[in-house]
Amino acid sequence: MATSPxxxxxHSKTLPILLSTPQPYGCxxxxxxxxxxxxxxxxxxxxxxFTEFAGQNHQVYWGDGGSSSGSGVVxxxxxxxxxxxxxxHTREDSQSHLVHPDFENLQGTVPRPIWRHxxxxxxxxxxxxxxxxxxSTRGDGQSIQSDIFTLAPTPQxxxxxxxx
Numbered sequence: 571m572a573t574s575p576x577x578x579x580x581h582s583k584t585l586p587i588l589l590s591t592p593q594p595y596g597c598x599x600x601x602x603x604x605x606x607x608x609x610x611x612x613x614x615x616x617x618x619x620f621t622e623f624a625g626q627n628h629q630v631y632w633g634d635g636g637s638s639s640g641s642g643v644v645x646x647x648x649x650x651x652x653x654x655x656x657x658x659h660t661r662e663d664s665q666s667h668l669v670h671p672d673f674e675n676l677q678g679t680v681p682r683p684i685w686r687h688x689x690x691x692x693x694x695x696x697x698x699x700x701x702x703x704x705x706s707t708r709g710d711g712q713s714i715q716s717d718i719f720t721l722a723p724t725p726q727x728x729x730x731x732x733x734x
Contacts, residue, residue: 605630605704605716610724614692617652617721619704621685627713628652628687632702632721644701644718652689652704660684694723 605619617630631646661679687706694700699720707713 607721612696613694613723614690615721615723616688616690617704618688621706623708624685625706625708627707628654630689630691630702630704632691632700634700650689650691652687654685654687657684657686691721696723697726
């Protein structure tokens, strides 16, 4: 099994929907999930991601698509603070992939701490995709950032959602 010393979770069986780099339950998480977009409007969209730690400074950064001073590094000068809530009904049971002796013969369920972060990206231009990344800071002060993805507001009528 792919576990870390003193940790409770089998990395190889984690659903990728929770974390892009699965981290063990009960250990210091070091990654965040693949974010997703919801509720687009004509000039905004919400970005959502999950972590297995409460942390602090959960933010989304976005830019206009240009690079910083021609360096090739994507500039993300805008930021929005995320609203964070702990999911109240996430649990593990005997069918879960916990690999700790205390949970081998689990008869009930145990809470699984997962936090949902949601931030609204505003002042977007219809029909224009811009780069973004999400960032969360763990309790020990380490900042964890996602890869860079793109987002856009509500698609304009008669425009394809995806170009070939």
